[in-house]
Amino acid sequence: MSGDVAVLGAGMHPWGKWGHPFTAYGVKAAREALADAGLQWRDVGSVVGAATVRGGYPGYVAGATFARALGWQGARVTSVYAACASGAQAIGTARAQILAGLADVVLVVGADSAPKGFFRPAGGERPEDPDWLRFRLLGATNPAYFGLYARRRMALHGDTPEDFAHVKVKNARAGALNPYARYRKEVSAEEVAASAVVADPLRLLDICATSDGGAALVLAGMDFARRHAPTSPLVRLRAVSTVTPSYPNTVLDLPDIATDSAAGVPAGERSFRASIAHSAYEEAGLGPGDMSLAEVYDLSTALELQWYEDLGLAAPGEGAQLLRTRATSLGGRIPVNTSGGLASFGEAVPAQAIAQVCELTRQLRGQAGERQVPQAGAGIAANQGLFGHGSAVVAVR
Template identity: 75%
Template sequence: MNRDIAVLGAGMHPWGKWGRNFVEYGLAAARQALADAGLAWGDVQYVAGADTIRNGYPGFIAGATFAQALGWSGARVSSCYAACASGAQAIDHARARILAGLCDVALVVGADAAPKGFFKPVGGDRPDDPDWLRFRLLGATNPIYFALAARRRMAVHGATTDDFAAVKVKNARHGLANPNARYRKEVTAEDVRASAVVADPLRLLDICATSDGGAALVLTSMEFARAHGIADPVRIAALSTVTPTFPKTVLDLPDFATDSAMTVAPPERPFRSAIAHAAYEEAGIGPGDLSLAEVYDLSTALELDWYEDIGLCEPGGAEALLRSGATAIGGRVPVNPSGGLASFGEAIPAQAIAQVCELAWQLRGRAEGRQVEGARTGIAVNQGLFGHGSAVIAVR
């Protein structure tokens, strides 16, 4: 069965701290995506919204919220929340509906107006909520476990803080030419080393910010695309949202007390690697076929882990791959040519959608100033808390 769907439109509202309602960001992105596709809002049969849980009730019903903002049209809607994988889950909903033959044109939208500083648990005191527990009992904000993962990488693979700084330098350079990036400034290794320590060994410039932003995609059946004169569109060839296998080995603090990995041999493939490899299997390709990758660089150290998780190198080889220049634009497989979270910050429900927007622009040859030469295949990956993660493979 051919599971390809077409990406006809991509749109974004620039990331930043704009002080406006998240709906404005999503609306702007949706209108851009529709214009990019050459379609009108009335052509959309299905809206998949990626939820934001920090923006009141409208954020929990994002599909209907964006449909209302665009103007009630009778389109069917869905809304979903999957932490950092929310956008990819929304893409998955739309893809499934198209492949089932229930619609030809779907709009996927995610947007956020993020609070400044560390994310906090939502909903007040909730002692049954792992997020609440890790904050209240362990004092473990997100940068704490980013730092624990970084320390592990240093101990196991010999990574240095200079390697982490080099990731930031690379991504900042990539983001210079991206009009949607929040931070468009050259960064040096000295700048990283001079920034404040947030959670040792990570400094302020090693960790992504929280941002406002929006992203949207217009997805269609291949038949619809061809009927409208687009014979060779960018296609989503695979989408993986697999969960961990027993024993769970996700490096998330809330799981430490119940993780059976302490007493049972780990699974053959760690969780993040399993996410990517399920997508490879579905698309019928391997890491060697990639032209570029968009990975979820919540911290500079985490980007190095992703190199190995998506198969760009063997475990322990990420530092050498980075130092070789292979993951910079002009290298063998550029990683985060968009600038990544290092240049954007994190707008949770929009992020996975934004990654696919970048894949679409790259594969069309429209990523001006940051174009990966001859790009034909790209992967976008991320991981949310508690077993949520995603990998999307786009081809042309």
């Protein structure tokens, strides 16, 4: 049996700082996705909500929260929490329900109303969680972690602050063309360099903001989709990867450091992010060379360069060189973050992996306007969540 499911509808609430409850953003996105699919709310057999612990009890039970806001009609509900990977985990859950024959049509929704400033650990005490420990014992906020990662790339691969700045320039140019983006203004490398230092070498414009926003997808089995839209080219989800790490720790991959399986990733094995992508490619029966575009989790400009390598778009250490050739820009060989990425949106945590698939859907349908990748045939979206949550989705036309 084919593992494909169809994307019949994609909808979003624009990102920003709107000051409303997260439910309002999710309902707006859901209604837009249903309209895009040409379906009514009563046609939905299941709702999978990507949870947000910052939303209190309604956030923990996001599936039921959205179902009630749309109007009780008997649909199944599921709530999924996986931090930044929540949206992809929700997509994976919806896909499994469809393939299991539990529902013909599933609505996937994620939304967030984010606090001002950088994120703090949410959800209570978690002394077994390395990310919680990073915050509490080291005082290493996300920007501090991003800065250390940037320094690591500079030391290992020769990346420069100018390379990081050009990631922002590239993504801001795409975001300026996206009506859902929070920041719709192009920036120059000089403006990035002039912004305040947050975590050396990264500056304010190298790091994504926190945002409010929502995204939704209407997914369906292939038989239902063909009956519902017999003449339309269908976007299909070919793979959803939610793998966990294979090894407990990682170490610097300097050539003169011996690595063993007890201390880190053995030589020749894949890092966590690379394994997320590989699992998706393997399930889809495709590879990096088959992709027309990619949406990646650019929490910082330096992390986007790392994703190029983890997705197999560039060899290890050559992410910055791929950027310098403009291959990842609009009009390039393999455009990355045609939506504008988190650089243009900011983080609305449960929604962002869903929003990535919304962008893939519009690109594969040829509906991305001035951001359109010509003849897009396949794309991959990737990010990761706290505590070893993986997230990658491959979509094809």
